[in-house]
Each structure stands twice: as structure tokens, then as C-alpha cells.
Amino acid sequence: MAELSTRKSSVTIIGAGLAGLSAGCALADAGYKVTLLERRPYVGGRASSYQHPGTNEIVDNCQHVLLGCCTNLLDLYDRFGAREKINWYDRLTFIEPGGRQSVIHPSPFFPAPFHAAPSFLAAKSLSFADKQVIASVMLKLMRGLPPDTSEDFLSWLKRHGQTERAIERFWKVVLVSALNEDLDRTSVHYAAQVFRESFLKSAAAGKMGVPTVPLTELYSAGVDYITARGGQVHLRCSADSIDPQLNSVTIKAGDRTFTSDYAILAAPYNVLGKLLPDTSEAAPLRADLAKFESSPITGIHLWFDREITDLPHAVLLDRTIQWMFQKSKLQNRHQNGAQGSGAEDSNARSSYIELVVSSSKSIVESSKQEIIDLALKELAEFFPAVCEAKLLKSAVIKEVFATYSALPLSDAYRPPAQTAWPRIFLAGDWTRTGWPATMEGAVRSGYIAAEALTAADNNREYFLQPDLPAEGLMSIYNK
Numbered sequence: 001m002a003e004l005s006t007r008k009s010s011v012t013i014i015g016a017g018l019a020g021l022s023a024g025c026a027l028a029d030a031g032y033k034v035t036l037l038e039r040r041p042y043v044g045g046r047a048s049s050y051q052h053p054g055t056n057e058i059v060d061n062c063q064h065v066l067l068g069c070c071t072n073l074l075d076l077y078d079r080f081g082a083r084e085k086i087n088w089y090d091r092l093t094f095i096e097p098g099g100r101q102s103v104i105h106p107s108p109f110f111p112a113p114f115h116a117a118p119s120f121l122a123a124k125s126l127s128f129a130d131k132q133v134i135a136s137v138m139l140k141l142m143r144g145l146p147p148d149t150s151e152d153f154l155s156w157l158k159r160h161g162q163t164e165r166a167i168e169r170f171w172k173v174v175l176v177s178a179l180n181e182d183l184d185r186t187s188v189h190y191a192a193q194v195f196r197e198s199f200l201k202s203a204a205a206g207k208m209g210v211p212t213v214p215l216t217e218l219y220s221a222g223v224d225y226i227t228a229r230g231g232q233v234h235l236r237c238s239a240d241s242i243d244p245q246l247n248s249v250t251i252k253a254g255d256r257t258f259t260s261d262y263a264i265l266a267a268p269y270n271v272l273g274k275l276l277p278d279t280s281e282a283a284p285l286r287a288d289l290a291k292f293e294s295s296p297i298t299g300i301h302l303w304f305d306r307e308i309t310d311l312p313h314a315v316l317l318d319r320t321i322q323w324m325f326q327k328s329k330l331q332n333r334h335q336n337g338a339q340g341s342g343a344e345d346s347n348a349r350s351s352y353i354e355l356v357v358s359s360s361k362s363i364v365e366s367s368k369q370e371i372i373d374l375a376l377k378e379l380a381e382f383f384p385a386v387c388e389a390k391l392l393k394s395a396v397i398k399e400v401f402a403t404y405s406a407l408p409l410s411d412a413y414r415p416p417a418q419t420a421w422p423r424i425f426l427a428g429d430w431t432r433t434g435w436p437a438t439m440e441g442a443v444r445s446g447y448i449a450a451e452a453l454t455a456a457d458n459n460r461e462y463f464l465q466p467d468l469p470a471e472g473l474m475s476i477y478n479k
């Protein structure tokens with residue numbers, strides 16, 4: 001009996017993205033015997049980096065940013081010491097074609113939700129009339145989140161008197177990046193949540209975090225965390241099938257077999273269907289998986305022989321390209337302009353820029369050269385130094401299934417962690433977390449699945465972190 005009660009339960013997790021890593025770290029820390037299977041040779045999933053074959057550079061699959069309100073992601077960083085690898089920025093520079101800049105930043109003299117009001121009122125990219133209608137909607141969102149209905153956010157904004165420019169230069173700019181979907185395909189509830197959580201709650205909630213190291217370097221510490229607690233991480237190990245039994249779960253991966261007490265499936269929704277058992281119990285989940293739609297993101301990586309701007313990052317208005325990240329500054333990567341060896345050398349002015357196009361449906365079919373030509377033409381409208389600079393090398397990374405689309409009423413088919421099989425749980429940014437598809441959403445899903453597993457194991461543990469407290473006047477309205 002004593003032997004039974006001290007025996008640690010085992011869990012096999014499929015997928016070492018942030019959902020699988022966070023579940024694995026939480027359960028390993030709680031004493032579970034964790035086996036994590038990842039089909040790629042590196043961890044991080046859709047937030048990862050690798051050596052790009054065309055340029056020989058270590059590149060992120062795409063620039064990833066987080067916000068101060070990402071409490072669960074920050075908790076994961078704290079577990080394996082990654083928080084110190086994040087730099088924080090509280091100033092966002094919006095640039096119009098032609099170069100005029102508006103900077104939005106918090107003021108220490110105004111309480112939330114008015115902390116950014118002085119810089120917002122001074123912004124040149126919006127007229128007074130635009131600001132008035134934006135403020136009227138913000139005051140409405142202050143009081144709470146509108147319910148999710150069949151209405152999309154674009155029609156909701158128009159119904160609430162938003163001007164074309166307010167939509168283009170404010171709502172669209174923030175939301176297309178945050179939710180990776182066009183406004184006419186976005187749930188009102190999730191759109192409103194982005195503004196309430198990041199813009200209104202507090203200045204701390206809205207500050208932007210940017211990793212100072214490539215993404216896989218950031219997340220590889222999660223592997224060490226799991227193995228230091230007796231777990232195993234198998235890379236290049238692609239699960240093929242799952243067989244739930246009465247007291248265990250067996251997962252086949254090529255010629256290897258993993259049998260454990262529990263399993264967490266943390267693979268994306270568009271590959272999960274192939275892994276599920278071919279039984280009637282799987283039918284409702286399969287039907288839900290078929291309802292998801294996804295939206296692409298395109299990252300355009302440019303190496304110049306000189307710096308084209310002093311800014312570490314900027315929001316680019318009115319064009320196809322939406323964000324500029326100066327990776328050589330953000331990651332302190334001084335490029336050797338001639339060879340791109342990554343070493344700091346005589347050519348210290350060279351730079352590495354990444355441009356991001358979210359919901360990039362309009363360019364995802366274009367060739368690499370077409371995308372580079374468009375990007376250079378547009379970039380020169382914001383930073384004239386591009387015209388003088390020499391492009392040394394470039395890469396275009398298209399993530400066609402970047403994130404699921406937070407369509408109106410999409411929560412109806414986002415499944416919970418629990419499945420038809422008592423020993424199998426789901427995790428992933430697409431599961432029912434209450435958050436859109438983000439790194440924070442993925443970590444929440446991992447913690448939710450890990451909590452559900454411990455409850456099923458009669459050993460209830462709590463991993464989810466509380467939200468950041470609302471400050472100032474927002475604390476009155478925060479439910």
C-alpha cells in the first residue's frame with residue numbers, strides 16, 4: 001500500500017510548443033514523471049527559431065512579443081529563468097508613410113485607464129474627431145466586455161460611430177497584430193478583451209516584452225527544467241497514434257511505444273485529427289476540429305549594410321507591412337555586413353530588420369521576390385535611408401496556419417481540456433482558454449490541462465496564475 005501511495009503517476013505529452021512545455025514543466029514540478037515528444041529537432045513549436053538554410057542565419061519563425069498582462073507566460077519564464085531574457089518597452093511609435101511619427105506611452109500622472117491619454121491626444125496620425133469616437137468606445141469597454149455574438153468587430157465598430165481613419169489607424173493596427181485576423185472576421189468579445197486587458201487595465205499590463213535571444217534558445221530552458229526533475233524529452237519523435245486503455249494510454253511514434261498513466265495532446269488542431277483513435281468516441285471532437293479556420297502571418301527578414309533607423313521597433317501605418325523590428329538592436333546582434341557571420345566587427349552599422357504582416361492573405365500566394373520588392377518599396381516610405389542602403393540578404397517566412405481565427409462564436413467549438421477519454425487531456429492555444437491564440441493562451445492551456453490531469457489523479461494542484469490587478473479607476477469596473 002505504501003508503495004502505491006508514493007508512486008508518481010506518469011504522463012506522455014505530444015508536442016513541445018508552449019502548451020506542451022508549460023504542462024510538462026508544471027507536472028514535472030508537481031512530481032509527475034513527464035515524457036515529452038516533439039516531432040521537430042527543436043522545441044517552441046510556432047514560437048521557435050532555427051538556422052535558415054538560405055541565409056545561414058539563426059532566425060525566429062517570426063518576431064514574437066508579449067505584454068505585461070501575460071501572467072501565465074511570465075510564470076513559465078520564472079520557472080526556467082527566461083524572464084531576464086525579455087526587454088520591456090512602454091513606448092509604441094506609429095509612423096505614417098512619409099515618416100511622421102506619433103508615440104503612445106503611459107504618463108505617471110494619469111491613473112488607468114487614462115494613463116496613455118496625453119500621448120494619445122497628441123498623436124498626429126489621428127484627427128480630433130477620430131480620437132473622440134475612439135475614446136467613446138474605450139469608455140464603453142471600460143465598463144466590461146461585450147458578449148460574443150454573431151456580429152463581427154468591424155460592423156460593431158461602425159455601429160458605434162467609428163470613422164474610417166480611426167478603424168484603419170487605430171483599431172485595425174492593434175487588432176490585426178494581436179488576433180491575426182481581419183476585423184470583419186473577428187469576434188467582438190476577443191477584440192474588446194485585447195483592449196481591456198492591454199490598453200485600459202494598467203500601464204504595466206500594456207508594456208511590450210521582446211525576447212533578447214532567439215526563440216528556441218529562450219524555450220530550450222524548459223527542456224532542462226523537465227529533465228532536471230526526472231522527465232524525458234524526445235526530439236525528432238513524431239507520434240502516430242494514441243490508444244486509450246482502462247488504466248493507461250499507449251502512444252506509438254515510429255518504432256517506439258510510450259505507455260503512461262495519462263496523456264496530454266498538445267499538437268495543433270490541424271494535425272490532432274490524424275492522431276485520435278478511430279472510434280465513435282472521437283467523433284464529436286473531430287467534428288469540432290473541422291470547424292476551425294486559420295489565418296497566415298508572413299515575416300520578411302532583411303539584412304542591410306547599414307542602419308536604416310534608430311528605432312528598435314515601430315508600427316507602420318496604411319501599408320501592407322505592419323510592424324518593423326530591428327532585430328540587430330533587439331537581440332544585440334551586430335551583423336558582419338559582408339559575410340553575415342554574426343560577429344561584432346568593423347561594419348557595426350549594418351542591421352537586421354524583420355517586417356511582420358499579420359493576416360497576410362493578400363501576399364501569402366506571392367513569390368519571395370515579389371514580397372521583398374513590395375517590402376523594400378514600402379519600407380522606404382517610412383525610412384528613406386532604405387534607398388541608400390544595400391540589401392545583403394533576405395528571407396521570407398510564411399506561416400500559412402499561423403493561428404486559428406477568433407471568429408465570432410468560435411468559443412462554441414473550442415474544446416475544454418477534458419476529453420471523452422478520462423486519461424487523455426487536450427492543450428493548445430486553440431483549446432478553450434478564454435484567451436486568443438497567443439503564447440499566453442498556449443501556456444494557459446498547458447496549465448489548465450495539467451490542473452485537469454491532477455484532479456483526475458485525485459491529487460488536485462493549481463498552476464494557473466491570477467490576472468494582473470486593474471489599477472486606478474479600472475479597479476472599480478474590474479470584475
Ligand SMILES: Cc1cc2nc3c(=O)[nH]c(=O)nc-3n(C[C@H](O)[C@H](O)[C@H](O)COP(=O)(O)OP(=O)(O)OC[C@H]3O[C@@H](n4cnc5c(N)ncnc54)[C@H](O)[C@@H]3O)c2cc1C
Binds near residue numbers: 275402403
Ligand atoms: C508567425 C507567428 C507569429 C506569432 N506572433 C505572436 C506574438 O507576437 N505573440 C504571441 O503571444 N503569439 C504569437 N503567435 C502565436 C503563438 O506562437 C502560438 O499561439 C503558440 O506558440 C502556440 O503554442 P502551442 O503549444 O499551442 O502550439 P504549437 O506551437 O503549434 O506546438 C505544437 C507542437 O506539437 C508538435 N507536433 C505536432 N504534431 C506532432 C506529433 N505527431 N508528434 C509530436 N509532436 C508533434 C509541433 O511540432 C509543435 O512543436 C504567433 C504565431 C505565429 C505562427
